[in-house]
Amino acid sequence: MAKQLDESGTASRILDVAEELVQTRGFDGFSYAHVAVELGVTSPSLHYHFGSKAELGEALIERYAARFLEALDGIERDGADSLAKLGAYARVYGDVLRRRRMCLCGMLAAGYDTLPEKMRDAVIRFFDENERWLARVLEEGARDGSVAFGGDARDVAQSIISGLEGAMLVARPYGDAARFDVAARRILDGLVKRR
Amino acid sequence: MAKQLDESGTASRILDVAEELVQTRGFDGFSYAHVAVELGVTSPSLHYHFGSKAELGEALIERYAARFLEALDGIERDGADSLAKLGAYARVYGDVLRRRRMCLCGMLAAGYDTLPEKMRDAVIRFFDENERWLARVLEEGARDGSVAFGGDARDVAQSIISGLEGAMLVARPYGDAARFDVAARRILDGLVKRR
DNA sequence: GTCTATAGGCAGATAGAC
DNA sequence: GTCTATCTGCCTATAGAC
Numbered sequence A, B: 001m002a003k004q005l006d007e008s009g010t011a012s013r014i015l016d017v018a019e020e021l022v023q024t025r026g027f028d029g030f031s032y033a034h035v036a037v038e039l040g041v042t043s044p045s046l047h048y049h050f051g052s053k054a055e056l057g058e059a060l061i062e063r064y065a066a067r068f069l070e071a072l073d074g075i076e077r078d079g080a081d082s083l084a085k086l087g088a089y090a091r092v093y094g095d096v097l098r099r100r101r102m103c104l105c106g107m108l109a110a111g112y113d114t115l116p117e118k119m120r121d122a123v124i125r126f127f128d129e130n131e132r133w134l135a136r137v138l139e140e141g142a143r144d145g146s147v148a149f150g151g152d153a154r155d156v157a158q159s160i161i162s163g164l165e166g167a168m169l170v171a172r173p174y175g176d177a178a179r180f181d182v183a184a185r186r187i188l189d190g191l192v193k194r195r
Numbered sequence C: 001g002t003c004t005a006t007a008g009g010c011a012g013a014t015a016g017a018c
Numbered sequence D: 001g002t003c004t005a006t007c008t009g010c011c012t013a014t015a016g017a018c
Helices: A009-025 A032-039 A043-049 A053-077 A082-098 A104-110 A117-144 A153-174 A177-189 B009-025 B032-039 B043-049 B053-077 B082-098 B104-110 B117-144 B153-174 B177-189
Strands: none
Touching (some): A009 A043, A009 A104, A053 A104, A082 A117, A082 A153, A082 A177, A104 A117, A104 A153, A104 B104, A104 B153, A117 B153, A153 A177, A153 B104, A153 B117, A153 B177, B032 B043, B053 B082, B082 B177, B104 B117, B104 B153, B117 B153
């Protein structure tokens, strides 16, 4: 019973539908009408919950980022070694793709130029937070010896994020999750101590 | 004086403007009106050259893919070793990004679900052709010893494409080409013979 | 080839009844 | 909270004059 439950049931159902639409069609490819039809209501009623499309978009990213970071917390708590954590991290992306969706923020990154400013900031924040989490895990892995890499952990973290986002981006048109898995595996293999 | 010059000057100027718009705003984020304003004409006149937005989109991909493959032919002809060719390949992507654009087909891959079918097919073709080219270079590199990798060359090729597409996707919101360069470098470094 | 005029639809958003 | 009605604007596309 925490902060994220101050949304009425309707608001969160709106977010559910809008989230799927944005993840599959992009922010410029969905409308209030799409959401309304899916929910069996009229579009003006959506405006009661989210005054503008920009507000809806902001709420979308906020919830997505919060859940994403929660998942990362869960990985953290599992107490496995760092390499296993990186594997679990990649699996979070893979799970999104297996539901035939693009990462919400990856999708928004594509249409970045057309986004309202607050949404832009939130997208950047999402990537920054992911980068911080990954860099921490990487440095921990370098200490405990489960991971090996040259250069700055931040740079490696950025490469992992962009590698996984790109793997989702390209795998989706093919409708082929295995394509993602292969790319993800190669990214992780590059972080294993070289024998 | 070849096949690609059967377009009137106007048609190719339309393609120029539309290309930039799609690469920065996505297919659902640009309109005939945007192009028309930029060219100082009215939108109906665009319909004379490209009957529908779908046709314009198809022509866009066709020209982009043709030029892209030409660039790859140029790399091929330079006769450097395979690792150098892969570096040049990555630079093609980097050059696009430095013009503040996303790869046209990477952008279209994001909005894939909203594309007309012929455009979808053309996007897939683009990736397939890139994969073929890369796999050939990788196999050549494995033979001449300039490149080292485990597993299938096709899988490695796919990973390179998705890695570079993702690096562009994420670097663009940050307006930071260096971010791309770092990720691209790490991809290439993973293909250098391990000492 | 490019224009004006216009059709017909869908977008995001607001007003006001219930 | 959700509805109907409506506004304004932009969209793709066509007809027909020049």
